[in-house]
Amino acid sequence: MADLEPVVGRYLNLESGGRSYRIFYEEAGTGRPLICLHTAGADSRQFRHVLNDPEITDRFRVLAFDLPFHGRSNPPDGWWLEKYRLTTNVYLGLIRDFWRALGLERPVVMGCSMGGAIVLKVAADHQDEIAGIVGLESTAFAEGRDNDFLHHPAIHGGELAACYTYGLNGPDSPEEGCRENWWYYSQSGPGVYKGDVWYYCEDWDAREDIKRIDTDRCKVSLLTGEYDYSATPEMTRQAADSIPGCRFTVMRGIGHFPMVENYGLFRGYLLEELASMV
Amino acid sequence: MSAPPSPEWMERYRERVNADPEMQVIGDWFSLDFKLSFEGDSWLIPVRRGRIAEIVHRPRFDRPARFTVSAPMRVWNKFIRPDPEPLYHDFFAMLMRVPEFEIDGDSLAAMQNARALHRMMNILKTMEPLDGRS
Numbered sequence: 001m002a003d004l005e006p007v008v009g010r011y012l013n014l015e016s017g018g019r020s021y022r023i024f025y026e027e028a029g030t031g032r033p034l035i036c037l038h039t040a041g042a043d044s045r046q047f048r049h050v051l052n053d054p055e056i057t058d059r060f061r062v063l064a065f066d067l068p069f070h071g072r073s074n075p076p077d078g079w080w081l082e083k084y085r086l087t088t089n090v091y092l093g094l095i096r097d098f099w100r101a102l103g104l105e106r107p108v109v110m111g112c113s114m115g116g117a118i119v120l121k122v123a124a125d126h127q128d129e130i131a132g133i134v135g136l137e138s139t140a141f142a143e144g145r146d147n148d149f150l151h152h153p154a155i156h157g158g159e160l161a162a163c164y165t166y167g168l169n170g171p172d173s174p175e176e177g178c179r180e181n182w183w184y185y186s187q188s189g190p191g192v193y194k195g196d197v198w199y200y201c202e203d204w205d206a207r208e209d210i211k212r213i214d215t216d217r218c219k220v221s222l223l224t225g226e227y228d229y230s231a232t233p234e235m236t237r238q239a240a241d242s243i244p245g246c247r248f249t250v251m252r253g254i255g256h257f258p259m260v261e262n263y264g265l266f267r268g269y270l271l272e273e274l275a276s277m278v
Numbered sequence: 279m280s281a282p283p284s285p286e287w288m289e290r291y292r293e294r295v296n297a298d299p300e301m302q303v304i305g306d307w308f309s310l311d312f313k314l315s316f317e318g319d320s321w322l323i324p325v326r327r328g329r330i331a332e333i334v335h336r337p338r339f340d341r342p343a344r345f346t347v348s349a350p351m352r353v354w355n356k357f358i359r360p361d362p363e364p365l366y367h368d369f370f371a372m373l374m375r376v377p378e379f380e381i382d383g384d385s386l387a388a389m390q391n392a393r394a395l396h397r398m399m400n401i402l403k404t405m406e407p408l409d410g411r412s
Contacts, residue, residue: 144374145374149385149386149389152386152389154386154390155386155389155390155392156390159392159393160389160392162393163370163392163393163396164370164392165370166368166370166396167367167368167369167370167371167396168368168370168371170367171361171362171367171368226364227364227367228364229364229365229368229371229374229375230374232364
């Protein structure tokens with residue numbers, strides 16, 4: 001008997017912002033849709049433990065898609081004539097068009113890092129279409145991460161991005177989880193991590209947008225790891241303070257990649273927030 | 279406050295790096311001389327194919343280094359311990375968030391060897407605390 005996981009991968013041909021994309025996503029479970037957004041320079045494999053957790057998939061249809069340029073989602077046509085830089089508008093449009101194309105009703109949208117940032121904008125702009133957001137390592141504003149070595153002809157960008165982000169794990173997180181995330185990071189295309197970082201630290205600023213979020217219409221849960229030095233607990237707290245009714249928890253012993261670095265510890269925090277969403 | 283590393287401590291560090299199985303996998307291209315500076319007390323670390331060839335205390339001007347990793351002792355003491363506090367728990371965390379933790383010199387060479395250098399820093403983190411606390 002083959003030891004098959006319940007996770008299924010599919011491709012979606014998606015129009016968004018006037019461009020055509022071939023989007024790869026994985027899904028498992030039934031119930032309210034739970035859309036999962038990966039971190040910068042990575043892909044949806046980071047959510048494999050969520051996708052394989054029956055306590056979640058018994059109640060949620062979990063869907064994790066790769067952004068264009070990431071994982072198994074191709075860049076759009078003509079990509080070779082443009083410098084890859086993710087923008088807030090393109091990112092927001094892709095997420096919205098993904099749930100609309102699949103006819104997902106009142107999804108919960110969960111994202112980590114840059115995904116944890118954009119979910120704040122999702123909540124601000126689409127609070128009547130979604131049930132809520134779970135922001136992992138969220139900030140409404142972040143600056144100072146970009147550097148030219150992230151895409152440099154004399155440096156292996158995959159190795160540098162993987163090492164650069166490895167320290168974002170909590171020091172006591174299981175090594176296999178941290179190393180798994182290192183591997184994902186080592187595989188992004190040239191300049192992709194840098195292009196995501198550009199969005200995160202140059203284009204992204206939702207400090208005014210989040211004041212529009214009405215938590216009676218759209219629930220907001222923010223979870224940030226104690227050891228996250230990119231989106232620090234204090235940075236998330238500043239966002240939470242602008243959203244009345246928002247739930248905010250600092251996850252002890254965890255870093256920037258809770259769903260992959262230490263799922264065993266993270267799932268307790270996550271289950272509590274997901275219970276608050278339904 | 280505490281004293282900088284002793285020669286014996288640095289020798290144990292060299293042994294630990296050279297015995298590390300991961301360094302033997304990833305270190306083939308890591309061959310350069312860099313310095314570790316503990317509140318101005320510096321050690322030259324000549325690395326050859328991922329192994330520390332020797333340890334030189336207070337190298338003279340005829341032993342140049344490609345880059346120097348430096349910090350005051352109070353910063354090193356927060357890093358070299360089994361239960362580091364947030365922001366002091368990793369080499370890259372300190373580069374981003376601790377202004378007194380610096381790389382001077384050819385930082386391109388440092389980042390070209392990020393994987394092996396990071397591993398060496400993570401091994402340094404596991405050494406006996408220099409302030410006697412554990």
